[in-house]
Amino acid sequence: MNSQAILPQTTPAAAMIRTLGLIAAICGLIIVAAYQGTYDAVQENKRIAVERAVFKVIPAAKSIVEYSALPAGGVEKIAAGATAPAGALKFYAGYDAGGELAGIAAEGAAKGYADTVRILFAYDLATSSISAFSVVAMRETPGIGDKILVDKDFLANFPLEAKVSTDLKALANAIVTVKHGSKTKPWEVDAISGATITSRAVGKAINDAAQALLPRVAPNLDKLKEKS
Amino acid sequence: MHESAAYIFVNALLANNFVLAMFLGLCPFLGVSGKLDTAFPMGVATTFVMLVASLCAYGLNLLLTAFQLEFLRLISYIVIIASSVQLVEMVLKKYSPGLFRALGIYLPLITTNCAVLGVALFQTAREYDFVQSMAFSFGGGAGFTLALVLMASVRERLQLSDVPSVAQGTALSLMLAGILSLAFMGFAGLGG
Amino acid sequence: MSQSPGKMSARNWDEFMEGIWRQNPVFVMVLGMCPTLAVTVSGVNALSMGLATTFVLVCSCGLVSLLRKLIPKEVRIATYIVIIATFVTVVDYVIQAVSLALYDALGAFIQLIVVNCIILGRAEAHASKNPPMAAMTNALGMGVGFTIGLLALGTVREILGAGSLFGISLFGADFQPWVIMVLPPGGFFVLGAWLLFFAALERRKQRKLAEATQNA
Numbered sequence: 001m002n003s004q005a006i007l008p009q010t011t012p013a014a015a016m017i018r019t020l021g022l023i024a025a026i027c028g029l030i031i032v033a034a035y036q037g038t039y040d041a042v043q044e045n046k047r048i049a050v051e052r053a054v055f056k057v058i059p060a061a062k063s064i065v066e067y068s069a070l071p072a073g074g075v076e077k078i079a080a081g082a083t084a085p086a087g088a089l090k091f092y093a094g095y096d097a098g099g100e101l102a103g104i105a106a107e108g109a110a111k112g113y114a115d116t117v118r119i120l121f122a123y124d125l126a127t128s129s130i131s132a133f134s135v136v137a138m139r140e141t142p143g144i145g146d147k148i149l150v151d152k153d154f155l156a157n158f159p160l161e162a163k164v165s166t167d168l169k170a171l172a173n174a175i176v177t178v179k180h181g182s183k184t185k186p187w188e189v190d191a192i193s194g195a196t197i198t199s200r201a202v203g204k205a206i207n208d209a210a211q212a213l214l215p216r217v218a219p220n221l222d223k224l225k226e227k228s
Numbered sequence: 229m230h231e232s233a234a235y236i237f238v239n240a241l242l243a244n245n246f247v248l249a250m251f252l253g254l255c256p257f258l259g260v261s262g263k264l265d266t267a268f269p270m271g272v273a274t275t276f277v278m279l280v281a282s283l284c285a286y287g288l289n290l291l292l293t294a295f296q297l298e299f300l301r302l303i304s305y306i307v308i309i310a311s312s313v314q315l316v317e318m319v320l321k322k323y324s325p326g327l328f329r330a331l332g333i334y335l336p337l338i339t340t341n342c343a344v345l346g347v348a349l350f351q352t353a354r355e356y357d358f359v360q361s362m363a364f365s366f367g368g369g370a371g372f373t374l375a376l377v378l379m380a381s382v383r384e385r386l387q388l389s390d391v392p393s394v395a396q397g398t399a400l401s402l403m404l405a406g407i408l409s410l411a412f413m414g415f416a417g418l419g420g
Numbered sequence: 421m422s423q424s425p426g427k428m429s430a431r432n433w434d435e436f437m438e439g440i441w442r443q444n445p446v447f448v449m450v451l452g453m454c455p456t457l458a459v460t461v462s463g464v465n466a467l468s469m470g471l472a473t474t475f476v477l478v479c480s481c482g483l484v485s486l487l488r489k490l491i492p493k494e495v496r497i498a499t500y501i502v503i504i505a506t507f508v509t510v511v512d513y514v515i516q517a518v519s520l521a522l523y524d525a526l527g528a529f530i531q532l533i534v535v536n537c538i539i540l541g542r543a544e545a546h547a548s549k550n551p552p553m554a555a556m557t558n559a560l561g562m563g564v565g566f567t568i569g570l571l572a573l574g575t576v577r578e579i580l581g582a583g584s585l586f587g588i589s590l591f592g593a594d595f596q597p598w599v600i601m602v603l604p605p606g607g608f609f610v611l612g613a614w615l616l617f618f619a620a621l622e623r624r625k626q627r628k629l630a631e632a633t634q635n636a
Contacts, residue, residue: 041517406608
């Protein structure tokens with residue numbers, strides 16, 4: 001920076017504050033305008049994405065209601081656009097064409113090979129098992145990690161037993177991923193040979209989410225069965 | 229998510245190294261890794277800024293979420309980072325002028341280092357708690373320093389070898405980085 | 421402006437072309453490497469990132485140039501960063517509104533456009549010293565050059581690593597993809613290969629020039 005002795009080069013503080021304030025105001029306005037302008041479109045996109053994912057894991061479902069499982073027990077419907085109360089776990093109840101409960105779906109996440117693997121799994125209350133899962137977002141290696149989507153043996157893991165323990169505090173048996181070919185129990189996930197890390201991520205994601213959610217949901221079956 | 233701090237640290241250091249696997253902090257990685265003497269202090273300075281940024285980002289995020297001002301997240305993060313770098317510059321200038329001169333222009337450039345903003349953004353996206361965030365930024369910074377030091381050591385050696393002139397410069401650094409990245413892929417699954 | 425329209429458009433063209441070849445951000449200046457290597461796993465991602473960055477470049481340089489007489493010298497870098505962050509936030513929301521799938525694919529690197537050295541460099545070196553039209557034209561050229569660079573990487577990596585181009589399968593189902601190309605090491609190798617290629621081209625050009633002056 002040049003320092004001429006003839007003219008003072010430093011901007012007076014008042015002018016600086018005024019200009020910075022002006023720039024902050026302009027930037028703030030632009031951001032808020034963009035946020036408001038895109039808000040509806042973004043919410044719609046998210047709603048469509050959720051719907052598509054839930055319909056995929058609960059094929060019989062024709063409509064979805066969003067619920068939150070409260071920390072103190074009990075389930076509560078979440079109105080569109082509202083935020084769930086603190087500590088509550090979000091899940092979706094799918095109802096078929098006749099209004100009967102077809103199953104519930106919830107999200108789970110765990111670290112895979114590269115970044116997080118986010119999945120949506122479906123829980124069938126009649127059989128107390130996890131009937132299917134689908135991937136919401138993942139960055140696993142193409143051809144290796146993404147085999148969890150298509151590998152026949154891996155998909156044959158489901159339905160996966162997920163009974164809630166009698167004291168309603170956790171799952172009766174934790175869902176765990178085991179080495180390829182060594183699955184003996186119905187609550188184990190047989191990993192894909194050569195894609196162990198991603199397989200483990202799926203198992204962990206389902207287990208972590210199910211351990212927290214299912215004990216809260218199980219006592220409230222009747223409330224969920226009626227689609228109000 | 230429920231990962232232990234130790235796992236997050238080791239993961240950020242090796243398997244998901246910030247430079248070689250996540251592509252963060254590449255500009256200084258290619259620019260400063262010519263000499264070992266500048267590479268190591270640069271890594272340490274960046275790690276320090278990353279720790280400060282991670283700390284501030286955690287606090288800022290709590291505030292922004294409480295007031296539902298998420299759309300201001302990016303701006304507030306970057307302002308905090310710019311201020312932290314300014315702070316580090318002033319501290320270094322006062323207490324270690326030799327180091328300040330050695331780092332030269334690269335010190336203010338830490339502001340535009342993707343790794344620093346990357347730490348803040350990733351820890352927010354993964355919803356890490358305080359301890360996990362600290363482990364993540366410390367591991368990330370250590371991994372950045374590790375990659376920088378490795379690169380600098382190899383490049384110093386290569387100055388004495390017979391590299392075809394058409395490949396010298398950035399092309400060679402990139403090829404080197406590719407080999408390093410390939411090697412680090414071997415750490416996959418470590419600790420988890 | 422006292423220049424004739426013909427001269428003006430020639431100067432504008434020059435500004436525009438500067439970023440495409442002579443000062444290509446990816447191949448010549450080697451700036452903005454982080455997004456370049458991270459998102460170029462496919463042609464579509466590369467194109468989207470390039471367009472998003474171009475948008476931020478043009479808008480930021482435009483605003484910086486408009487306010488160039490007002491911005492105090494002492495805090496100019498911080499001000500540029502705030503302006504750039506504003507437009508990146510805008511792009512972030514626009515991409516979410518257009519396609520959530522694309523947003524997930526690009527991930528954190530949309531927000532990392534803020535620290536893309538190209539934009540700050542252009543704002544500091546050019547936009548702060550030139551009128552808006554010139555600044556935005558130059559920024560547009562830089563953005564297009566950056567997009568071309570990203571596409572060069574993205575298409576090669578996608579063809580080799582997934583056997584497709586912009587999602588259209590090229591070699592059929594039996595193609596064994598070179599998976600490493602869509603993983604981090606592949607990014608480094610492909611960019612290194614491109615730089616090698618351009619260096620070889622430059623070397624050949626210099627040699628031809630030397631021969632021509634010798635023979636003349």
